[in-house]
Amino acid sequence: MSATGAPMTTAGGATWSGTAARLPGTLRLGGHRVGYELRRFFRARDAVVFIFAYPIIMMGIFATVFSGSIDLGQGRSIEFSQYFLPGMIATGVMLSSFQNLAIGIAEERDSGGLKRLRGTPLPAASYFLGKVGQVLVTSLVQTALLLVVSALAFRVSLPDTAGRWFTLGWVFVLGTATGAVCGVAFSSVPRSGQSASAVVTPIVLVLQFISGVFFQFDQLPTWMQHVAAVFPLKWMAQGMRSVFLPDDALVMEPSGSWQHGATAAVLAAWLVVGLVAGVRTFRWRRRDDG
């Protein structure tokens, strides 16, 4: 069959002329996105294993290699495993927030997924809510697993006061949010999806080494401590140490204090910087796509 020459003027056009239907709300769609993102996340088996197992494996290695304890003077000491757990929690959160989003969004942009979403009425805010929700859930599961394994297998003692759990809570939430927001912002840096992990991974590794994750922070050169203090991971790790270490361990902190105020300030500052940079630089399309 063939088309008719004249423009069609069917009655079907009237279908849309009724009262305007309401668009679904941003929050509701954010909820939909969280479910959708989580489903996709848990189906990417390799990423799931990496994100959940990495902190536990690193914890196992450190607890095995450094099986002794750290002398705090005056006859007191802490196990190495107790000292390293806070760093592992912090690095795990950075992996599941910053690294996961910086690489994941770069790949979504490269594959055309973001462009497809841009062509729908999905609000950008709902998309980001979905990412943040996914990161919060995966970070929670990851941290919980690490805590359980550490307590059972490495005899690490968990916080014993409500105050310490509260500190754990706010450092975790603020650190996760900051990592997620910075990950969104950083996703625009790699030129392509393939190069994303090559660009992101070295940054994450360097931060781990200078931020007191793999080494006792006060034994790093002073200049390295200063460099690390610019970035969020050092503060996350320090905040977590304040949760899991006794106050006797303050002798190992260069400042002699847990610096909760500074921790909150630096993390919040990165949250704002990441948010502003993310909003200003976010692209729905590949760099080479016009």
Added chain:
Amino acid sequence: MSTSASPPAIAVTGLHKHYGDKHAVDGLDLQVERGEIVAVLGPNGAGKTTTVEILEGYRHRDAGHVQVLGIDPEHGDRMWRSRIGIVLQSGDDLDSATVTELVRHFAAYYPRHRDVDELIAAVGLSEKARTRARHLSGGQRRRLDVALGIVGRPELLFLDEPTTGFDPQARHDFWDLVESLRDEGTTILLTTHYLEEAERLADRVLVVTDGSVVAQGSPHDLGGRTSHRALVRWREDDVVRERSTDSPTRVVAELTARFAAAGRDEVPGLQVLRPSLEDVYLQLIGAEQAAGTTTIEEVRR
């Protein structure tokens, strides 16, 4: 609400877009009425995709007036996006979610979405409803792309090379699907490399080269091909003879009478030739010495 009272689905005048000193779109004009299916043809690099992506709100323009459903796409809000449907050239972004999950998820974005199961059936993916997108064949994935593009009941649908890589059966099924959208009153802007597709689906065909429209019309008489002289060709005394004419019916009648007088019921090797859409298209885009163009030249003599 009568169709004539509403603004055209797409109104473009004097559209310009350049990248560096390359003029991708160079003074393009385009109007698409409600309910119309318009096919945009043109060689790669003619500016088709740039134009369509400006209409879809993906790209900024340098100059020109653009209204899509009465709104400038650069200022299109969520409500505007809910009224258009976009099927991009294929990406590989749909991975671990199943067909049903994807269609249901995208349906949630729209105020008046289609029934998920009915839509999956309409695009012929019912048997694959629980299959993950990455395990679909190329043609099946394309039909999923279309499902996601129309799940929100768009008033205006953009189809960018929708059937590239389809086998003939899949292509015919797809055309039936597009015709059912036409019957619902959906306006469609289609870019394609397949002239057969344009001829089958489009009410109007636009040929774009070097960033502007060089011809437009119904696919039957694009470039005035129905008004071209016809060529009547037959065999007589083992020689192929032909005559160029404005009234081929009369020529055929004369031939029939002459051969009948000689006691023969059939005119051997009888053909009536007019330029095909492909012939006209190739001539318009300047593909010199291309296979079909001789026919036009012959007919024009």
